[in-house]
Amino acid sequence: MVKIRLSRFGSAHNPHYRIVVTDSRRPRDGGYIENLGHYDPRKTSENYLKVNAERAAYWLAQGAQPTATAKRVLKSQGVKFA
Numbered sequence: 074m075v076k077i078r079l080s081r082f083g084s085a086h087n088p089h090y091r092i093v094v095t096d097s098r099r100p101r102d103g104g105y106i107e108n109l110g111h112y113d114p115r116k117t118s119e120n121y122l123k124v125n126a127e128r129a130a131y132w133l134a135q136g137a138q139p140t141a142t143a144k145r146v147l148k149s150q151g152v153k154f155a
Contacts, residue, residue: 077143
């Protein structure tokens, strides 16, 4: 199954996440199909959240299932869910 989920990068105690489309069997930080954007939960910069909403909507239309956190982040950027 294809999922939209967060993949962690950044240093210790400084989490940053990529919003990625990946196969559910891959490891959390493993390879991914497409990078949809990034998210900084600590909001250390003005540009802490960026999402390509058009591509996210495409993957949702193709049947990709977002995780709970990814769904919350995408919804805050105006991505519609069927």
